[in-house]
Each structure stands twice: as C-alpha cells, then as structure tokens.
Amino acid sequence: MVKHFKKRIGFLGFIFVLLVGLLAPAASAQTVEPIKYLALGDSLAAGMTPEKGLSKGYSDFTAEYLKGENFLGTYSKAFAVPGYKTQNIIDDLASKPELRSAIAQSNVITISAGANDLLKEAKVDREKRTVTLDPAAVPVTLQTIAKNYIIILKTIKDLNPDASVYVMGYYFPFPFMADAQKPQLIQLAKTLNQTIQLSAAAEGAVFVSVYEKFGDDPKQFVPNPEDIHPNLDGYKLMSAALIDSMAKAAPKAADVPKGHWAEKELNMLVSAKLLNVDEKGNIYPEKAITRAEVADILFKSIPMTKSIPANPGYKDVPKTHPAYMAIAKLTEAGIFTKSDNFNPNAPLTRVQMAKVLAAAFQLKGDGSVPAFKDISATYWAAPYIDAVTDNHLMYGYKNGRFGLHDPLNRAQFAVVFARTQALMTGKK
Incomplete structure (x- = not known):
C-alpha cells in the first residue's frame, strides 16, 4: 500500500489546488511557475534512518513525486540538520544569509522541528524500556516550542510572504517502550502535535498530521528498538501526508x-481542529460557546501532562x-471550580471567561479594581477581570460595564483566545 502512495492523489486535482497561487501572468497566456521546494528542520527532514545513517526522508520522496510529474524546479534540504531544535532554526535564520536567500527564492517550504526540544529533557532507558521526563519541564518546553514556531513562521513570512509553508507533525516514536508507560507517552506525542498545530494555524501555515498514518503502535515503520527514526516506508507515509495536505485547500x-470581523481567528480554530464545522461546513459564529467546548479547547491547547485526573464529581x-477528560483535568488544575454541577451545555459568560483565562495562563493585572x-472592590472576580483587561485580552462595553453575565459567542471567544495565544507566544 505504501509504495503506491502517489496514486492516491489525482494529478489534475493536485496541480489545480497546489498551484493556483503560483500562476504568473505572461504576454499571451498564464504560465505555471515550477515548484521551488526547500525543506528545513531536523533529522526527519534530513532523512536519518533507523540505522543512524542518512538516506531519503519525506522531503526527498515528495521532491521525487513532484519531479515525476514534471513539476519540480528546485529542491534543497541543505539546511535540514539531524538533532536540530526549534532554537537552532531561529539561530540559522539570524546568522545564515544563504538560508534567508533560499527562503526568499522558494515557493514551497516544509519544516519539521520540536521533537528534539522535548527529547533533550528525556532520559531513555532502553533496557528497562522506560522514558523519564520531568513533569515540571514538559509544559515549559512545549510553551517554548510554541513561541519559537511563531518566530520561525513570522520570519519566513517576512522573507517570503507568498511561499506556501507546511509544518510537519510527528508520529509516536516509542513503540518499543513498556506497555504501562505507553499511554502517557502517546498523549505527550499528541500534545506536542497540538502545540505545533496551533502555532502553525496562528501564522497561516498548514499543519501536516502524520500521527494517524503511523498509529499508536508503528513498529513496522519505526522498526529499531534502539532508535526513533522511521524506515523508508515510514518516510513514504510522511510524504503521502504532505502531498495530501498540499492537495487540499x-x-x-x-x-x-470574507471580511468578517473574526474571520482570521475563527478559521484559525477550525484549522487547528479546536472548533469543528458541521456537515454543512458551518461554525455558527454568533452561537454561544458552551463551557464544555471551552474546556475542550483549553485542554487541547495548554501544554500540560495528560495523566488521568481524579474524578471531580460533577453530577452532570x-x-x-x-469532554470529561478536559473538564476533570482543568478542574484538577484549579482552572474550573468544583461544585455539584458543571453545567457543560451552558454558555460561558464573560466573567467566567476572565476567570478561566487568568487561571489557565497565570495572568496577573496591576492589582487595581x-x-x-x-x-x-470586593467582587470575587475583580482580580481575574483586572488580569484580562490589563493584558488587553478583554474589554468593557461603551456603557462602562464589563457585562459580567453576558454569554460569549464563538466569534468573540475566538478573538479573545487568539489574543491570549499571541500574548503567551510573544507574538506581536
């Protein structure tokens, strides 16, 4: 099945979708500009094998596909380096004029980075088949990955605003670890992907999910118990996922x-799979967002461990x-307050939004009322409202009121959430 991955995409559909933005006007007709493909990132972009050699990676198979269809102009993975972390890419962008030039001359760019940021915090015992991570370091590292991706993608956009940028996700790299630890490691891999996906969506890049193609037990694609890199079939799966993403709008x-006041923010949540459209493709921006929906979004987007929490005991x-896992985990973290009922289908009010944002992201204000x-001055939520207003995440109404108990609709939530994400990643 893997060796026939090219056949899964119709050539005409692929060409139409991928290259609609690469049409350049000519004197008598439109001509298609060849793909100038640049692959950046870590050992997966470089093509590291399970035997620790260099061979064909996902970028090579993608370039071969484009070449086979007579559509490849240039291809380079010269800046893909095994062991690279997100900070290494930032450093290269700042110090290597040849990289900046390559970005400016490319029209398709892929990036794979982030896994090594986490792996540097891990202690792998192959004999015991365990991975040890400092629980306190994981959220900090994930937040650093998110911030660094914003810097990387913003820099690429500044150098070449017209390039199509694809950010690669990761597969589960530890199929040979002890079964008892696998659920935690699987959740960590998924959290890494969600962190990267949200940053990609915020900057208009396309996130390429590969996890589903490999599955939770990818031994046939990650065959060496002593190594985390895929074999050639695994790289072909990654390439297939990339080509699939290129062929989809x-x-x-x-x-x-177009022009809706929350268009960018709503579509960012859709792209990051934090809000889902219905069978008609609608998201209903004026519909009130529920407490359960907000819990699910925060759970997916906040870097935190995915260990099984205690049952919070909500009757409903x-x-x-x-949304049980999200609600239980966020209650355990103090983001939601325990009570008899959670009211999962009730709209989230503005004062509740202020509370959960301030608690989830540890926001502080200037201490004033x-x-x-x-x-x-004695209102219970005054510190939370102070925090979100001082950080310019939420504002009051023209009538001088905050609107404590007014429900938030999906568009309003999307804008406030996007502001929060920008604040936490240092995005200007």
Whole structure:
C-alpha cells in the first residue's frame, strides 16, 4: 500500500489546488511557475534512518513525486540538520544569509522541528524500556516550542510572504517502550502535535498530521528498538501526508464570510481542529460557546501532562461525557471550580471567561479594581477581570460595564483566545 502512495492523489486535482497561487501572468497566456521546494528542520527532514545513517526522508520522496510529474524546479534540504531544535532554526535564520536567500527564492517550504526540544529533557532507558521526563519541564518546553514556531513562521513570512509553508507533525516514536508507560507517552506525542498545530494555524501555515498514518503502535515503520527514526516506508507515509495536505485547500468555515470581523481567528480554530464545522461546513459564529467546548479547547491547547485526573464529581459530567477528560483535568488544575454541577451545555459568560483565562495562563493585572460600573472592590472576580483587561485580552462595553453575565459567542471567544495565544507566544 505504501509504495503506491502517489496514486492516491489525482494529478489534475493536485496541480489545480497546489498551484493556483503560483500562476504568473505572461504576454499571451498564464504560465505555471515550477515548484521551488526547500525543506528545513531536523533529522526527519534530513532523512536519518533507523540505522543512524542518512538516506531519503519525506522531503526527498515528495521532491521525487513532484519531479515525476514534471513539476519540480528546485529542491534543497541543505539546511535540514539531524538533532536540530526549534532554537537552532531561529539561530540559522539570524546568522545564515544563504538560508534567508533560499527562503526568499522558494515557493514551497516544509519544516519539521520540536521533537528534539522535548527529547533533550528525556532520559531513555532502553533496557528497562522506560522514558523519564520531568513533569515540571514538559509544559515549559512545549510553551517554548510554541513561541519559537511563531518566530520561525513570522520570519519566513517576512522573507517570503507568498511561499506556501507546511509544518510537519510527528508520529509516536516509542513503540518499543513498556506497555504501562505507553499511554502517557502517546498523549505527550499528541500534545506536542497540538502545540505545533496551533502555532502553525496562528501564522497561516498548514499543519501536516502524520500521527494517524503511523498509529499508536508503528513498529513496522519505526522498526529499531534502539532508535526513533522511521524506515523508508515510514518516510513514504510522511510524504503521502504532505502531498495530501498540499492537495487540499485550507479548511475554512462556510458561514464566515470574507471580511468578517473574526474571520482570521475563527478559521484559525477550525484549522487547528479546536472548533469543528458541521456537515454543512458551518461554525455558527454568533452561537454561544458552551463551557464544555471551552474546556475542550483549553485542554487541547495548554501544554500540560495528560495523566488521568481524579474524578471531580460533577453530577452532570459522567466519565462517558465527550469532554470529561478536559473538564476533570482543568478542574484538577484549579482552572474550573468544583461544585455539584458543571453545567457543560451552558454558555460561558464573560466573567467566567476572565476567570478561566487568568487561571489557565497565570495572568496577573496591576492589582487595581477594574473601573467598570458592574464591579465592586470586593467582587470575587475583580482580580481575574483586572488580569484580562490589563493584558488587553478583554474589554468593557461603551456603557462602562464589563457585562459580567453576558454569554460569549464563538466569534468573540475566538478573538479573545487568539489574543491570549499571541500574548503567551510573544507574538506581536
């Protein structure tokens, strides 16, 4: 099946979608500019094998596909280096004029980075088949990855705003570890992917998911118990995922018209799979967002361990509830407050939004009482509202009120969430 991965994409459809942005006007007709492909990143872009040699990676197979269709102009993986972390790419962007030139001359760019950032924090015992990670270091590292990706993608956009940028996700690299530890490691791999995906969506890049193609037990593609790199079939799977992504238009909500005041933010959540469209492709921007939906979004986007939490005991959130894990984990972290009921289908109000944002992202204000008519100095949520307003995440109404109990709709939530993501990643 893997060796026939090229056949899964129709040539005409691939050409139409990928190259619609590469059409250049000519004197008598339109001509298609050849693909100038640049692969950046770590050992997966370089093509490191399970035997620790260099061979064909996903970028090589992708370039071969484009060449076979007579569509490749140039291809380079000269700046893909085994062991590279996200900071290495930032350093290269700052210090290597030849890299900046290559980016400026390319029209398709892929990046794979982030796994080594986490691996440097890991102690792998192959004999015991265990991986040890400092639980306190993981969230910090994931946040650093998110910040660094924003810098990388913003720099690429500044150098070449017209390039199509694809950010590669990761597969599960530890199929030979002890079964008892696998669930935790699988969740960590998925959290890494979600962290990268959110940063990619924020900067308009396309995230390429490969995890599903490999699955939770990818021994046939990651065959060496002593190594985490895929074999050639694994790299072909990654290439197939990349080509699939190239052939698909970026997901957008059908009911968010161009020019909508929250268009960018809503489509960012759709692209990052934090909000789902229905069968009609609609997201319903004016619909109130529920407490369960917000819990699910925060759980997916906040770097945190995915260990099984204690049951918070909400009468209306059984373990079978689709958002149970998110609600339980965030309650355990103090982001939501324990009570008899969670009210998962109730709209999230503005004051509740202020509380969960301040708690989730550890936001602080200047300590003053917010100057809103509906808030007193002794109001329980005054510190949270102070935090979100001082950080310019939420604002009051023109009538001088904060609107404590007004529900947030999906568009409003998307904008506030995007502001928060920008604040936490240092994005200007």
